[in-house]
Amino acid sequence: MDNPFRYSGVVIGDLFVDREDEIAALHRAFRAGEHVFLYSPRRYGKTSLIREAFRRLPPKEPWAYADLSRALSLQSFVELFISAVLHGTESSADRVRRWAREFLSRLQPRLVLDTSGRAQVELGYSPRLAEPATLAEALDLPQRVAEDLGVRLAVALDEFPTVRELGGDGLVRAMRAAFQMHSQVSYVFAGSQTAMMEQLFAAERSPFFRMGRPLRLEKIPRDAFVPFLVDGFRAGAMDLPADLAAELCQRVDDHPYFIQTLAHELWARSRGRGIPIAQQDLTEALSAVVGWHDAYYRRLWERLTLYQRRCLLALAELGVGASLFAADTVARFELKSASHVQRSLEALQREGLAERRNGEYGLADPLFPHWARAAGLVSGGAERE
Numbered sequence: 001m002d003n004p005f006r007y008s009g010v011v012i013g014d015l016f017v018d019r020e021d022e023i024a025a026l027h028r029a030f031r032a033g034e035h036v037f038l039y040s041p042r043r044y045g046k047t048s049l050i051r052e053a054f055r056r057l058p059p060k061e062p063w064a065y066a067d068l069s070r071a072l073s074l075q076s077f078v079e080l081f082i083s084a085v086l087h088g089t090e091s092s093a094d095r096v097r098r099w100a101r102e103f104l105s106r107l108q109p110r111l112v113l114d115t116s117g118r119a120q121v122e123l124g125y126s127p128r129l130a131e132p133a134t135l136a137e138a139l140d141l142p143q144r145v146a147e148d149l150g151v152r153l154a155v156a157l158d159e160f161p162t163v164r165e166l167g168g169d170g171l172v173r174a175m176r177a178a179f180q181m182h183s184q185v186s187y188v189f190a191g192s193q194t195a196m197m198e199q200l201f202a203a204e205r206s207p208f209f210r211m212g213r214p215l216r217l218e219k220i221p222r223d224a225f226v227p228f229l230v231d232g233f234r235a236g237a238m239d240l241p242a243d244l245a246a247e248l249c250q251r252v253d254d255h256p257y258f259i260q261t262l263a264h265e266l267w268a269r270s271r272g273r274g275i276p277i278a279q280q281d282l283t284e285a286l287s288a289v290v291g292w293h294d295a296y297y298r299r300l301w302e303r304l305t306l307y308q309r310r311c312l313l314a315l316a317e318l319g320v321g322a323s324l325f326a327a328d329t330v331a332r333f334e335l336k337s338a339s340h341v342q343r344s345l346e347a348l349q350r351e352g353l354a355e356r357r358n359g360e361y362g363l364a365d366p367l368f369p370h371w372a373r374a375a376g377l378v379s380g381g382a383e384r385e
């Protein structure tokens with residue numbers, strides 16, 4: 001059988017753990033025509049949540065999904081957006097052609113239909129996207145289609161912060177102007193740059209100010225992950241005791257992606273051995289996972305300034321909630337001054353190494369302390385747990 005623990009790509013169906021409340025919240029928003037800002041640090045499971053929530057919708061509630069990080073220009077964004085909406089409705093080729101004629105008359109997209117009848121949209125050279133009316137026509141497509149079908153449509157725009165790079169403030173404003181009139185469409189704006197996402201819906205000057213409800217994704221409760229881990233090992237004829245499964249979660253600070261990575265490695269190396277899994281196996285699997293990421297951490301470490309490194313080590317050693325700004329901490333870790341700490345933390349946050357939660361900074365990467373220990377950067381020498 002295949003390894004049941006996936007650490008890359010989207011997980012749905014049997015591979016998806018928990019998030020019942022979040023799925024219910026999304027479904028409620030879709031049915032109420034509300035918009036949702038879904039955000040979290042990297043790799044907490046935003047994309048998987050969206051896809052699983054969509055998968056569980058009945059066929060009469062269509063949805064469209066676009067990963068905006070795939071767009072490299074305003075034009076490819078528009079192509080992606082239109083294609084996603086046309087795919088989502090699973091309509092016949094004739095109907096798609098009619099929509100293109102009636103709803104996209106300025107853009108006049110070329111439709112390439114693949115064998116399953118899915119439309120791929122191409123805009124020819126210079127489709128006049130700088131003209132507001134042309135862009136508005138594309139952005140209005142979800143509502144036009146939903147009206148035509150007499151349904152509500154859910155549209156997810158994943159990696160949403162990329163829109164600023166693609167079309168600047170103008171695109172963000174055009175989206176707001178269009179979407180606020182869409183009574184039959186519910187949008188999910190998802191992104192992992194948490195500060196930018198918060199700014200988007202919470203800053204009064206933002207065009208998206210209070211346009212929807214924020215949904216900050218947290219880690220998955222250990223109680224939900226443990227049975228999934230135990231079952232996955234059992235399916236491979238292995239015995240992972242529940243307390244060891246809980247320890248696995250704890251060692252990577254309950255981070256969903258790292259739990260899956262570590263479980264994948266432990267499963268792969270324990271398969272077929274015929275003896276119960278022990279703590280030593282977990283330690284070895286963790287060392288192996290740290291080893292995979294060694295080159296990444298080394299490069300990262302080289303990139304950081306001296307104060308950023310010290311700050312990161314202080315975070316790793318002190319844990320969440322410790323104030324790095326306190327005078328004795330600044331002195332102990334040689335952080336120079338509170339303003340140096342502030343600047344370093346902001347840089348670490350941009351690198352995805354630190355995160356800010358309720359005003360407090362913590363470590364965002366649970367593997368880093370293991371690597372730092374293995375590399376001899378923090379007290380304790382090599383990994384010993």
Ligand SMILES: Nc1ncnc2c1ncn2[C@@H]1O[C@H](COP(=O)(O)OP(=O)(O)OP(=O)(O)O)[C@@H](O)[C@H]1O
Pocket residue numbers: 006007008009010011015016017018019040041042043044045046047048049192220256257258260261
């Ligand atoms: N509900 C879940 N059940 C099981 N594993 C999960 C779940 N959510 C996330 N994971 C694990 O985390 C990995 C990353 O998930 P996903 O790509 O959905 O996160 P993301 O927040 O969209 O990431 P990114 O920030 O890179 O966009 C998955 O491949 C899986 O290993």
Ligand SMILES: [Mg+2]
Pocket residue numbers: 046047048158
């Ligand atoms: Mg994602």
